[in-house]
Amino acid sequence: MAGPTTAKRGATTSPSGPPPPPSGARRFRLPRPRLRRPGRRGVIIIAVLAALLGGFAAWVLYGSNWLRLExxxxxxxxxxxxxxxxxxxxxxxxxxxxxxxxxxxxxxxxxxxxxxxxxxxxxxxxxxxxxxxxxRTPKLLLQTNGKFVEVDSEGVRFATVARAPKGVPLLKMTVSDTPGLRRFGTGRLLRAAVAVAQDLPAAVRPEVRTVRVRSYDSITLELAGGRTVLWGSREQGAEKAKVLAALLKAARDARHFDLSVPSAPAVSGS
Missing domain, CATH: 3.10.20.310 (membrane protein fhac)
Structure with a gap:
């Protein structure tokens, strides 16, 4: 005969908490509170308040003296x-x-x-x-009628001044009426010259007096002391700038530098 603590076969016990409801028992849920919708009068009051607030805000922004441009x-x-x-x-x-x-x-x-x-x-x-x-910052100058037209990095001619700004090279366009000119146009040649001025090493820019454009593939720099640099086209500008900086240090007595092919530069006139 089993004692009083012996569990029935197949029955389960829970270590804690209330025992599960007996089979077939009905579950009861507490009713959820319902939000009361405002009545018609409340809706009218809310609408009137919103209109008053909106009107006051509009008056503050546009009708009062509180937010005027002074x-x-x-x-x-x-x-x-x-x-x-x-x-x-x-x-x-x-x-x-x-x-x-x-x-x-x-x-x-x-x-x-x-x-x-x-x-x-x-x-x-x-x-x-x-x-x-x-x-806008001038990168090149065009001289006309005794004055100077400033040209920025985008090739935009934006101002005419009586005195040339210090450290800005003069641009000389000596382009003849050739198929190359008709192909590239003056505007594109001007932008090519500006790109060359942009690519110049910072240490060399103060030495540049003139950027001369004869064609798209023939751009020459005239430096202080009568030195010249055949730059060629605007292509490979960063590489040409590095080569020029190195040559100016290595060949201080040279007068002419040819960078049209930067991988095979030439120096003469030393």
């Missing part, structure tokens, strides 16, 4: 002055700052001041418009 500030200038940039922007003072068309201000600046390469117009709440500008 000052315009320009930064990033070098040759130009901040006053010139602000004047060219023609921003509508004493109007709501939110209504200022920043894209229109940017277009006006780029159209009126060709020296500017990029313009970023930002609102600085509550009363200021910021103009962050980037000026």
């Amino acid at each position: 000052s315009v500030r320009a930064t990033g200038t070098d040759v130009l002055t901040p006053q010139e940039v602000v004047a060219a922007a023609s921003a509508p003072l004493h109007t709501p700052l939110a209504s200022v068309d920043t894209d229109a201000v940017e277009r006006r600046l780029l159209a009126r001041l060709p020296r500017l390469k990029r313009v970023e117009v930002t609102r600085s709440w509550p009363h200021t418009l910021g103009l962050e500008v980037t000026e």
Whole structure:
């Protein structure tokens, strides 16, 4: 006869927790709380409050004097002055700052001041418009009628000045009316010359006085002291720059350098 602690055959026991409900027992769940939807009156009140808030926000932005444009500030200038940039922007003072068309201000600046390469117009709440500008930098100069036209790294002629900026080479286009000129065009030859000026080693740039273009494959540099460098085309510019820097150190008395084939440079006139 089994004792009182003997388990029935096939029965399972749980180490902890309440015993499972008996077979066939029904489960009961507590009812979930239901959110009450606002009535018609509540909906009307919410709509009226939202309209009032929206109207107040619109009045603050466009009707009040709290957020009006009172000052315009320009930064990033070098040759130009901040006053010139602000004047060219023609921003509508004493109007709501939110209504200022920043894209229109940017277009006006780029159209009126060709020296500017990029313009970023930002609102600085509550009363200021910021103009962050980037000026074009001359890489070459074209001389015409006693003045100098500045050409940037993109080949853009952006300004005419009475004095040549220090350290900027003069570009001389001595291209005859040849099939090569008709094929490449003056614009492409100009960009090729700018690319050569860009590729020059930093230590050599102050020595360059003139970049002379005879054809797309015949670009020559005239350095201080009467030295000349036959660069050839704009191709392999980085390699030619390294070779030129090395030759100027190794052959200090040389007068002529031929880099048209950088893997086989030539030096003469020492």
